[in-house]
Amino acid sequence: MPDSHLSPRVSTSDVAHLARLARLAVTDAELDTFAQQLDVILGAVARVAELDVADVQPMSHAVALTNVFRPDEVRPSLPREDVLAGAPAVEDDKFRVPRILAEEA
Amino acid sequence: MTDLIRLTAAETAAKVATGEVSAVEVAQAHLDRIAEVDGGEHGGVHAFLHVDTDGALAAAKAIDGKRAAGEELGPLAGVPLAMKDVVVTRGLPTTSGSKILQGWIPPYDATITTRIKDAGIVMLGKTNMDEFAMGSSTENSAYGPTRNPWDQTKIPGGSSGGSSAAVAAFEAPLSIGTDTGGSIRQPAAVTGIVGHKPTYGAVSRYGLIAFSSSLDQAGPFARTVLDTALLYEAIAGHDPLDSTSLDVPVAPVVAAAREGANGDLAGVKVGVIRELGGEGYEPGVTAAFEAAVATLKGLGAEIVEVSCHSFDYALAAYYLIAPSECSSNLARFDAVRYGLRVGDDGNNSLEDVMSLTREAGFGPEVKRRIMIGTYALSSGYYDAYYGQAQKVRRLIADDFNKAFAQVDVLVSPTAPTVAFGIGEVLDPLTMYKNDLATLPASLAGVPAISVPAGLSEGLPVGLQIIAPTLQDDRCFKVAAAFESASPFPEIPS
Numbered sequence: 178m179p180d181s182h183l184s185p186r187v188s189t190s191d192v193a194h195l196a197r198l199a200r201l202a203v204t205d206a207e208l209d210t211f212a213q214q215l216d217v218i219l220g221a222v223a224r225v226a227e228l229d230v231a232d233v234q235p236m237s238h239a240v241a242l243t244n245v246f247r248p249d250e251v252r253p254s255l256p257r258e259d260v261l262a263g264a265p266a267v268e269d270d271k272f273r274v275p276r277i278l279a280e281e282a
Numbered sequence: 283m284t285d286l287i288r289l290t291a292a293e294t295a296a297k298v299a300t301g302e303v304s305a306v307e308v309a310q311a312h313l314d315r316i317a318e319v320d321g322g323e324h325g326g327v328h329a330f331l332h333v334d335t336d337g338a339l340a341a342a343k344a345i346d347g348k349r350a351a352g353e354e355l356g357p358l359a360g361v362p363l364a365m366k367d368v369v370v371t372r373g374l375p376t377t378s379g380s381k382i383l384q385g386w387i388p389p390y391d392a393t394i395t396t397r398i399k400d401a402g403i404v405m406l407g408k409t410n411m412d413e414f415a416m417g418s419s420t421e422n423s424a425y426g427p428t429r430n431p432w433d434q435t436k437i438p439g440g441s442s443g444g445s446s447a448a449v450a451a452f453e454a455p456l457s458i459g460t461d462t463g464g465s466i467r468q469p470a471a472v473t474g475i476v477g478h479k480p481t482y483g484a485v486s487r488y489g490l491i492a493f494s495s496s497l498d499q500a501g502p503f504a505r506t507v508l509d510t511a512l513l514y515e516a517i518a519g520h521d522p523l524d525s526t527s528l529d530v531p532v533a534p535v536v537a538a539a540r541e542g543a544n545g546d547l548a549g550v551k552v553g554v555i556r557e558l559g560g561e562g563y564e565p566g567v568t569a570a571f572e573a574a575v576a577t578l579k580g581l582g583a584e585i586v587e588v589s590c591h592s593f594d595y596a597l598a599a600y601y602l603i604a605p606s607e608c609s610s611n612l613a614r615f616d617a618v619r620y621g622l623r624v625g626d627d628g629n630n631s632l633e634d635v636m637s638l639t640r641e642a643g644f645g646p647e648v649k650r651r652i653m654i655g656t657y658a659l660s661s662g663y664y665d666a667y668y669g670q671a672q673k674v675r676r677l678i679a680d681d682f683n684k685a686f687a688q689v690d691v692l693v694s695p696t697a698p699t700v701a702f703g704i705g706e707v708l709d710p711l712t713m714y715k716n717d718l719a720t721l722p723a724s725l726a727g728v729p730a731i732s733v734p735a736g737l738s739e740g741l742p743v744g745l746q747i748i749a750p751t752l753q754d755d756r757c758f759k760v761a762a763a764f765e766s767a768s769p770f771p772e773i774p775s
Contacts, residue, residue, distance in 0.1 A: 187657075195653040198660070199609060200616075200633065202641040203649070210646075211653065214710055218654060221711055224598040225670040228677065235672035236679060238496045238526070239482040239727020239751075245525040259389035265623030272618050275626050275635045 187216040286311035287452040291361045291509040294455060298360030301349060305342035305360030309404050312362045313338065316406065316453045323426035327434070329448035331367050331425055332375050333407040338362065341404045348402070357536075358512055359402030364448040364457040367408040368415055369500065370489040371395050378491045379413040379423040379441075382621045382643030392489020393521045394458060394500055401516040406454055409444030413645045414612065415465055415493045417441050418716035419707070422647045427704050430473060432741055432773055436701035439469030442503070446473040449503050450773060456513050457503040462494050463600050464697075464720025466501050467732040471696035471744020474734045474771050476510045476761065477503045479720075481752050482727030483528035485514075486521035494607035495526075497600075497724050505770070507542070507733065507762040511535040514754070530752060533729075538755035542762030548582035550760065551689040557593040558694035558719045558746075566738025571695040574735040574745045577767050578693070578760070586689060590681035595674050596721040601714055602658045602671035603725070609655025612648070615640060650710060679726040686750045691760050694719045696732040696744030723748050731757040734770040742771060 189208040192215065196203040203211065257270060266273040286294070286308050297303045313335055320326050320333075345360045365371060368378045370388035372395070377383040391399070398405060412422035420428040420443030428443040430436040431451035438447040442459030446469030449457050459466040461479035470477025478501045485500045492498060502513035515536055520529040554575060559568060579585050617623040617639035618632075625638035644652070658667035685692055698718050707713050723730040728751050735745035745764065749756035 191657075192653065195656045195660075197637075199649075199652045199656045200613075200637045200640050201644070201649055201652065202634075202637040204641075207646075207649075211650065214650060215653060215657070217709075217711055218601065218650070218714075219657065219667075222598040222601045222654075222658075222667070222671075225595060225602065225674050226666065228592070228595060228674055230670065230673035230677065233673040233676050235669060236676035237672055239679070239725075240526050240528065242483075242526060242528075247522055255389050260619075263386050263389065263620040265617060265621065266626065274618055275628075275630055275632045277632050 187212050187219060287315045289455065290506050291358055291455040291504060291512060294361050295358050298345065299349065299355050305345040305404060306339060308360055309338045309342035309362055309406070312406055312454055319451055320453060326429070327431055327447050327451045327453070328426060328428045329364065329409055329444040329451065329453055330407045331377060331410050331444065334374055334405065337374065338404050338406045341399070345402050345404070356401045356516070358516055360404060361456060362404045362406050362454050363398060364407060364409045364445055364454040365395070365405055366442050366445045366457070366459050367411055368460050368491045369394055369458060370491065371405070371408065374408060376408065378415070379411040379425065380643065380645070380648070381424040382615050382639070384622065386620050390489065393486035393523060394517050395489060397517050403456070403516065409448055409457060411444055412441035413648050414491065414608070415441040415460055415462055416608070416647050416651055418464070418468055418713055420444060421704060422645055424645055429704065430701045432474065432701065435703055436741065437472070437704055439472040439701065441465040442469045445503050446470055446475060446477065449475050449505060455504060456509060458500060458517070459503055460490060460498055460500045461724065462497045462604060463724045464717040466503065467720050467730060467744065467746060468697045468716055470503055470732040472701040472742060474742030474773060475503055475505050476507055476731065476733050477501065478510050478514060478731045478754070478757065479723065479729060480514065480518060480754055481729040483526050484518050484532070484752070484754065486524045486527050488521055488523040492611040494604040495611060496607060497604060507758060507765050508536070508539045511539040511758050533752060533754040535755050535758040538758040539762040542759035543766050545581055545763050545766040547578060547760065547763050550583045550691070552578055552583045552585050552760070553588035553685055553689035553692045554585060555593065555692050555694050556587055556589045557591065562715065562718060563695055563698040564700065564738065567695050567698060567700065567743050570736045570738050570743035571745065574764065574768065575693065577764060581763050581767055588685045588688060588692065590685055590722070592674060592677035592681045593722045596678055596725060597714060597718060599671040599674040599678070600717070600721045600725060601654070602667050603675065605651040605655035606658045606668050607655070609652045609659065612652055615643065647710070675725045678722050682722070682726045682728055691756050692748040694746045696720065696746040700738050700741035700743060719746060727751060729754040729757055731761050733761045733764055735768065737771055
């Protein structure tokens, strides 16, 4: 159901933009559904703005650890064939990827 | 003959150690139980996505061999366990409940997996879950929902619903879940078992498929507090492979569980959190919670009411922070190194293939959260959404600190409702509200446990007990005392 505001804050073109940034080839039907749902969800989470936090330090993590180093030692990595066995496409002992550059001329 | 599936993990380990039963018999009894009740996508409990019959029997046989050779066995050797499918297991399929990882066989073990194997615990298989651990009902699994053993028309909680249902249905005495915003505690509550979310950093995240890295924490499920404690001590402890792992001694939870079983809470101060109750909580849940608080008082605990105003904003902060981290973490599913690839026809570019693969491989809830996170982190919105949520997170941690200056533990209902019907909650925001009571502890990184606290409408209710950072033992002491005074409800068979 549409809620009280007349024009949604999240439009289908906003969703299309987000989907592009997130590399999701969403369908037109999804654009409509997600626009409605994201509008409701983002409207609800916008409540974080109600608290006065001007002097509060942001908390990115529950553990106050910084610069955790390990000894710089050479250790064996996973066997190449074990790792490549899970890849969708392999060529010459490497991950094969679709074309990256446009093929001009 | 003893009904092997009904034993506690501690009892099973003792019988295996003395040779009264073999680990192979124990494993076989549970595999038989799985064959009897688990069914699959279209019926039965459907707790498991993959049952590793051969691996379980081989591991059990190895334990029996060690015993025969006179080798010392660990406190859980020969006890079966169900592993959430978000934890990677070398040579065993791991999907995280997603189509994008269908058929993937991990080339390495998570640290938890290694520790479980080293403890002689017998892994039966991998359990169903909401896709990438995003959900509160296990309905977001790409492989169909898990059904609550108390009533198979109801959800088993989520995201670790396969792990909770497996233990409640006597398919395993132990299981592993992960909890990002309540995904161990809420499933434990709605299936009538014990579930513990450890202090953030106490259990290694190495080999956990990441959802929200600053919140994800693995932990144990079992049917008794002592079993839960035994499993925690098997998996906890510093791991150099996880840079957020805490290099501190493991909280003595087994000793605390044994101490608590005496049922004496004299001198323990328990705070009831005003903000985690009342409106939005079912009357039957509130009644069971009030009875639980009266039980704690009867055990000698001093009860006080505390207020944590910022907790009213936990849901808003969480549903910005977790999606933001997920949008970044799930970028690794790029159709290059593992998992699905769609649309690689020689014409489509890498970027096209990536977008088509992610569209085909992710379910709707995962897409929603990726887009919420993408929005919250975008230029122009970052400060108002993600930045603001991080500040609210600090207020929540501060409120815990203030509360724990007054009391030893905090309590609340674990979830606002009992298990609801499969297919009943369709609106995403309504679904998110299942996490109302569990989110604050996740955001602050403090430990919490859910223990069964009676029934409402014939379905289990959970009591949540929260303790300060690294004081997980306090959760276990109070939980064990409560268990001694309020025997856990037996599931109707």
